[in-house]
Amino acid sequence: MRWCPIPGAVAVIAATFCSLTSLSCQKKEPLKIGWLSSLTGPLSTAAIAENRGVEFAVEEINNAGGVNGQKIEIVTRDTAGDPTKAVNFAKQLIFVDKVSVIIGPVNSGESLASVPVVAKEGIPNLIIGTLDELTDPVKYPRAFRAICTNSQWIDAANDYALHVLKKSNVAIIADTTGYGTATAKAAAASLDKSGAKPVYTVLVDPNKTDLTDEMNKAKAAGADIVMPWSASTGLLARLLNTRGDMGWSVPVVGHPVLMAAPIRPLLNKPDYLQNVFAAGYSSMTYDEGGKLPAATAKLRDQIRGRLGNGGEIDFSFWWVALGYDTVKLVEHAVKTAGATDPGAIQKAFENTKNFAGVYATYSWGPEERNGYPPQAVVMNIASSFKDGAYKAAPH
Amino acid sequence: MTVFVSGLASGAIFAAAALIYNVMFSTSKVLSVATGHTAMLGGVFGAWFMSSLGLPAAVALLGSVAVGAAFGFVTDFVAIRRVLTRSDEHLWLLSTLALATMTQQVVALWWGTEPRPFPRLLPQAYSSGLADQKYWLPVAVALLLAIGLELFYRRTLYGKLFMALSEDAFAARARGVPTGRLRALSYVMAGSMGGLAGFAAGQLTFAYFALGLTLSLNGFIALAAGGLGSNVGALVGGGALGMLNAIATYFIGGQYQNTVAVGLLMVVLLIKPEGLFGAKVARPV
Numbered sequence: 001m002r003w004c005p006i007p008g009a010v011a012v013i014a015a016t017f018c019s020l021t022s023l024s025c026q027k028k029e030p031l032k033i034g035w036l037s038s039l040t041g042p043l044s045t046a047a048i049a050e051n052r053g054v055e056f057a058v059e060e061i062n063n064a065g066g067v068n069g070q071k072i073e074i075v076t077r078d079t080a081g082d083p084t085k086a087v088n089f090a091k092q093l094i095f096v097d098k099v100s101v102i103i104g105p106v107n108s109g110e111s112l113a114s115v116p117v118v119a120k121e122g123i124p125n126l127i128i129g130t131l132d133e134l135t136d137p138v139k140y141p142r143a144f145r146a147i148c149t150n151s152q153w154i155d156a157a158n159d160y161a162l163h164v165l166k167k168s169n170v171a172i173i174a175d176t177t178g179y180g181t182a183t184a185k186a187a188a189a190s191l192d193k194s195g196a197k198p199v200y201t202v203l204v205d206p207n208k209t210d211l212t213d214e215m216n217k218a219k220a221a222g223a224d225i226v227m228p229w230s231a232s233t234g235l236l237a238r239l240l241n242t243r244g245d246m247g248w249s250v251p252v253v254g255h256p257v258l259m260a261a262p263i264r265p266l267l268n269k270p271d272y273l274q275n276v277f278a279a280g281y282s283s284m285t286y287d288e289g290g291k292l293p294a295a296t297a298k299l300r301d302q303i304r305g306r307l308g309n310g311g312e313i314d315f316s317f318w319w320v321a322l323g324y325d326t327v328k329l330v331e332h333a334v335k336t337a338g339a340t341d342p343g344a345i346q347k348a349f350e351n352t353k354n355f356a357g358v359y360a361t362y363s364w365g366p367e368e369r370n371g372y373p374p375q376a377v378v379m380n381i382a383s384s385f386k387d388g389a390y391k392a393a394p395h
Numbered sequence: 396m397t398v399f400v401s402g403l404a405s406g407a408i409f410a411a412a413a414l415i416y417n418v419m420f421s422t423s424k425v426l427s428v429a430t431g432h433t434a435m436l437g438g439v440f441g442a443w444f445m446s447s448l449g450l451p452a453a454v455a456l457l458g459s460v461a462v463g464a465a466f467g468f469v470t471d472f473v474a475i476r477r478v479l480t481r482s483d484e485h486l487w488l489l490s491t492l493a494l495a496t497m498t499q500q501v502v503a504l505w506w507g508t509e510p511r512p513f514p515r516l517l518p519q520a521y522s523s524g525l526a527d528q529k530y531w532l533p534v535a536v537a538l539l540l541a542i543g544l545e546l547f548y549r550r551t552l553y554g555k556l557f558m559a560l561s562e563d564a565f566a567a568r569a570r571g572v573p574t575g576r577l578r579a580l581s582y583v584m585a586g587s588m589g590g591l592a593g594f595a596a597g598q599l600t601f602a603y604f605a606l607g608l609t610l611s612l613n614g615f616i617a618l619a620a621g622g623l624g625s626n627v628g629a630l631v632g633g634g635a636l637g638m639l640n641a642i643a644t645y646f647i648g649g650q651y652q653n654t655v656a657v658g659l660l661m662v663v664l665l666i667k668p669e670g671l672f673g674a675k676v677a678r679p680v
Contacts, residue, residue: 040500044508081508176650204649207609209599210401210530213645234510234601245521262509266601268521 030073031066031340033058033330034093036104036114041081043231045262046319047106050128051076053323054103056303061327067334072327079105083113090114094121100340101333103326104128107231108150108179115143124333124345126326131179132186135369142342144349144364146326148372150183153256153279154190154229156377160277161225161253164379164395168196171223173214173239175206175230183229199223206232215242219250228254237266244272252276259382259390261315273383277393280380283359284318284389292389295358299324300388317388318359325357396525398641404530404599406637407537408434411592412614413621413629414540415585420623421561422574422581423479425487429470429495431610433463433589434596435603436498438513439506441594442602445514452516459594460587467586470494471579495607502604513597529598536595537633540588541626557581561624616656620663622673631671635659 035054038047058072066072075097077089086105093099102118103126105111111129118125119140127134127145130153135145161167170191174184181203188198200221202214218226228239236258243250245268252258258278267273283296291297299321304311307320332355337344352371355362362371384391415430437459444455474490517528548554559567560577568574593606600606613636621632636656643655663670 040504041508044503176652181650202648204644205652207603207606208644208649208652209405212397212401213641216397217645234603237510237601241521245524245527247522262511265512266510 028066028070031070031330031334032073032075032097032099033327034090034097034099034102034104035074035076036079036086036089036093036102036106036110037076038081038106038110039076039078041079043081043107045260045315049315049317049319050106050323050326052303052307053320053325054327056306056320057324057327057331061331067331068338070334070340072331074327075099079110081107081110083110086110086114087117090117094118094123099123100342101126101330101345103330108134109177112178115140119143122342124342124349126329128322128326131182133182137367137369140369142346143369145370145372146329146359146362147322148281148360148374148377149370151186151190152372152374152377154183154187155374156279156379157227157253157255157277158187158190158194158196160379160393161227161251162191162194162196164393165225165251165253167225167251169222169224170196170198171200171218171221171226172198172202173211173218173226173228173230174201174203175232175235176203177206177230177232180206180230187227187229204230204235206230206235208235209238211235211238211242212246215239215246215248219246219248224250226250226252226254228252228258230255231257233257233260233262233266237263240272240276241266241268244268249275253379254278256280256316259316259380259385261385264385270383276382277379278382280378280390281318281359282376282378283321284316285378285380285392286384286386286389287392295356296321296389299358313388315388316385320388321357321359325359325362328357329355329362398645399638400525400530402638402641403634404533404637405640406617406634407533408592408596408600408610408633409613409617409636410537410630410633411533411540411588411596412610413618413633414537414544414626415589415592416614416618417624417626417629418544418557418581418585418588421557422564422578423471423475423487424564425475425479425491426615426618427470427474427491427495428488428611429466429474429491429498429607430585430589430614431612432495432498432607433466433586434593434610435502435605435607436466437463437590437593438597438600438606439502439511439593439602439604440590441597442511442513443506446512452514456591456594459590461590463590463593464583464587466498467582467584467589468579470586471582475578475582476575495611499604499607506602506604508604510601510603513600513602515598532595533592533599536592537630540592541630544626553577553580613656616660619660619670622670624674625670625672628670628672 058074062071079086101124108129108131111134125143127143128147130150132149132151172184172187174180200218256278283293333345333348336348349364350366353363360372360376364371379393380390381393440462441455441459444450444458474494478486478490519528617632617636621628639655640652644652
């Protein structure tokens with residue numbers, strides 16, 4: 001067999017060229033982002049929607065050349081809503097997958113368990129749980145919240161009840177989970193600051209099959225407004241069904257899940273969603289002309305075709321926008337830092353001011369870990385859902 | 396009155412779970428962790444048959460019972476039969492827990508993790524208050540199941556064979572009783588009872604994937620309080636548990652509901668370890 005000199009020569013030339021310009025020949029390592037999501041557990045509806053936003057942002061960034069020349073690689077772990085799994089997967093993302101940043105987990109219960117673990121290893125963590133305790137610039141210096149806080153929801157709802165609806169005889173109905181218990185206390189404290197006291201407060205098992213007793217007691221206590229604090233769709237639907245079946249027209253003001261899509265089919269009658277107002281976001285609220293903010297409308301139109309259901313969005317679109325923004329925020333921080341060093345990313349987040357996302361405009365600081373602007377939390381009419389967004393509650 | 400009625404309704408579901416435990420225990424001496432899941436499947440499939448497939452309620456009811464029966468058979472085949480053959484230890488606790496967990500996960504993936512509505516079964520206004528069918532259907536079904544079981548045990552050959560198996564499985568086998576087949580039959584029967592109970596309770600519980608473990612736990616407490624093996628005990632235990640939960644929630648607060656449930660179990664076990672209607676078992680020494 002004759003030896004052909006041409007391939008050998010090509011190889012020698014290529015090797016020489018590469019040794020001279022090693023950077024251009026060496027493929028850059030991807031930027032690994034860990035994504036802890038409850039895709040099959042409680043809150044999976046929200047998590048799946050957020051995941052759509054995450055995937056869309058990654059695709060958009062990679063198609064544009066990546067971040068500082070690095071393609072983004074999302075490493076998704078399904079926590080199924082289980083705090084133990086969230087902790088185990090967080091460790092796996094840090095020690096095995098060696099990610100640069102972790103987004104999530106999606107619910108506060110999981111985050112309470114995982115945030116200290118991620119913080120201990122010094123990995124930047126974008127928090128998307130609302131419980132106030134999840135951020136602390138001293139304990140968790142690299143944990144930055146991209147969603148509003150629970151206090152912001154509570155303050156917006158209390159303000160609407162007391163100052164717009166002019167109702168001060170409040171009944172607080174929360175669930176017995178850690179979230180519900182803590183929120184009931186925070187809601188009462190917030191009312192107290194405004195000079196009002198709840199006339200009735202109760203904690204209810206989220207799987208309790210009937211709320212007739214609680215609603216009767218709230219009515220007997222003289223409540224002129226009911227404020228539920230729970231993320232359990234079953235519990236909230238039962239509360240609204242009981243109110244409707246009682247023929248009690250008391251307004252209900254509270255948690256955003258009051259206007260979530262899974263509530264609607266659980267109601268005995270569609271009318272039972274009237275006079276219900278929930279904490280929402282200015283970015284997901286139609287203006288008087290029926291239009292959404294430009295960034296929201298743009299993303300919605302871009303992603304609509306991928307969401308199935310014939311192009312109609314039948315869930316709260318803010319979940320998609322939040323997922324999208326988290327990846328864009330990581331891109332912004334890594335670009336600003338010019339590296340994936342955790343300390344540099346922390347500095348970049350701390351110096352972020354008025355970063356215009358779709359879900360919100362974010363700002364953090366050396367002592368500030370909550371990036372969502374309080375004025376962007378608004379009240380929505382729960383029954384006004386259309387194409388992923390809501391109308392503003394009347395003022 | 397609302398405390399009484401809502402407590403009775405949820406107590407009836409616990410009582411139904413306790414009755415299902417009894418049927419399986421009578422032939423296998425096993426307390427399956429997947430007991431509540433038979434009712435969960437009844438509710439989920441009932442809603443699916445009616446809402447998604449558009450089947451009439453009567454057909455959906457039969458379908459739910461059939462699904463429950465099939466699940467009962469699978470429970471015996473997968474989690475009980477080989478475990479009992481190979482070991483005298485309580486390994487069935489692990490095998491039934493594994494089956495329960497897998498079933499819940501599969502239903503969550505298929506059905507979703509949010510509760511879904513269960514259609515109205517009888518024409519009735521939603522403003523019917525305490526006369527609403529969502530309260531009385533579970534109560535009626537629990538009573539029906541208890542009466543049916545008593546008649547089955549007392550009036551039928553198979554019922555008597557179940558009792559013989561319950562008394563002494565080795566003696567029954569020595570006399571030619573097909574113990575394996577009878578055990579499988581008891582699991583099919585228990586599964587169909589669960590399907591029926593879950594269907595009847597659907598309007599109260601919604602069609603929800605995570606209902607199974609709650610019912611398994613509360614059904615067990617009702618059974619232990621009422622007395623293992625006693626159908627009257629299952630009814631009384633379930634009713635008492637439901638009422639105590641409702642009273643505790645009403646007067647003390649929902650955060651103490653589970654404390655009351657487990658407290659009831661401890662009090663009964665301390666005072667009367669065999670349960671209110673359970674038979675004392677003499678141990679030959």
